[in-house]
Amino acid sequence: MRLPPLPRVAGFDDAPFTKRPGARVPLVGVVCAGTRFEGLVWGRVRKDGWTATDEVCRLLVGGKFLPQLHLVLLDGIAFGGFNVVDLPRLAGTLGKPCVSVMRRLPDLEAMERALRHLPRPERRLELLKRAGPIHQLGGFTFQVQGAEPAWVAEALKRLTDRGNVPEALRLAHLIGSAVITGESSKRA
Template sequence: MRLPRFPRVIGFDDGPFPRRAGVAVPLAGVVCAGTRFEGLVWGRVRRDGWNATDAVCRLLEGGKFLPQLHAVLLDGIAFGGFNVVDLPLLAARLEKPCVAVMRRPPDLDAVERALRRLPRADARWAKLLRAGPIHQVRGFTFQCQGATPDEVGELLQAITDRGHVPEPLRLAHLIGSAVVTGESSQRA
């Protein structure tokens, strides 16, 4: 993956949602060129559902942003609780590197225990494992498909203003929480 001076990347994060089964969860996608805001897409996924991969694709396929993008970032591998994104399928459908960014390495035993409380736990766990190994490069923790860990580390560094949260994900978090609650949350 050869990066331009200002790589154009979209970052997806879910907004706050009620803890009721099957509720619609807001999904914000923010496009940045480098660290500069360029655009926004808005959609929904089901809490603990199965439509996260399709929802992201639906927001991008046929739209103006997809041809411009160098990569797609997700805030974690799941939205709305455990609506797990199929990362290899997402990368194949969009024909772009796709990256699930985490703030820290997850406690996989705790994640698996939580998944076991939901229907079709084995299928959810399999999607999680298909996303690939968890990498720690240049201070970032992530899973990736469609690019090498070193390329992704370089990309994440280029689109991060400060700290270890890439700007598209930081903005998606702030916008998602502001639209739902009326103000942005403190943690991004």
Template sequence: MIRKVKPQIRVVGFDDGTFSFSSKLKGEKTILVGVIMKGSSEVVGVLSRWITVDGLDATDAMIEAVLSSRFKDLRVILLKGITYAGFNVVDLERLHGETGLPVIVVVRKRPNLEAMEAAIRKHFPDAEERIALLRKAPRIEELVPGRLYFQAVGVRKDTAAEVIRTTTRTGLTPEPLRLAHMMASAVMTGESRRE
């Protein structure tokens, strides 16, 4: 339980690397990077794992990365969306339950869940399992009208909003997610990409 959001709150933000359409067909992997920071000011560590493009292993990889890391003072997990490596859907409740940490999903565009479900039904024999994960995720909340949205598990909405503000230095994206995005894209393409 987070009683007060301190400026130096320790968080980990996860993002994935790029991948090609052919890697979807071959079941290849992409990098998952977790950047650990004190608030928005100091990077204290980096975690990495490999996850399967369009697989179902993102949740396991995040749980394992957090639980096996030397960083035992983490307070929050930040995610850049609920799907990684294509449609590798994260089970937010399980991630929260097994790590004991609140999970906050931050996105710049409101997801079109109907379109996501249609795409999943079209391409995956295990569509219902993936769709169930999407549907059991909490309601999408608007933080900056038309520009920033979030979902929160294991933490109150107002506290989640404060964590997002505290971990954001410039722009709208929390710094751990911005840096994880840059690192993951650099691993996969040889050069970081802008947020």
């Protein structure tokens, strides 16, 4: 697949949320062409629930943005705690490469310990494994379904203004924080 000079991307991140079980968690999707903001979608998932994959699909399928996108980025593989995204199903449903971007290599043992305190931990672990291997390329850490890792690393480079967070994910984080708390957070 050939990468255009300004890839169009939707980047999803959750906003700050209440820690109580079953809390509604805001989900922010920012659409960018390269590093330029072009649009926004807003949804909700449940803390530690099961609807993250369906909600991202609901926000994009049938909307004006999906046909324009070259890939979909997620800030991590789960929203609202451990509402884990089924990355292969997301990529298959959207017909676009889907990428879980991480700031650093995750502590998989700590994640598994935390998952053991939630309902259906084996199913959550299965979803984590289905996301595929974790790649570290071009200064980025990610999992991908629907594209080659080298292509994704090049796309992430074009989508990042500075550091190792693509602009769509950085903006989703800042917007979610500002809407929920009244100001954007320090770390984006």
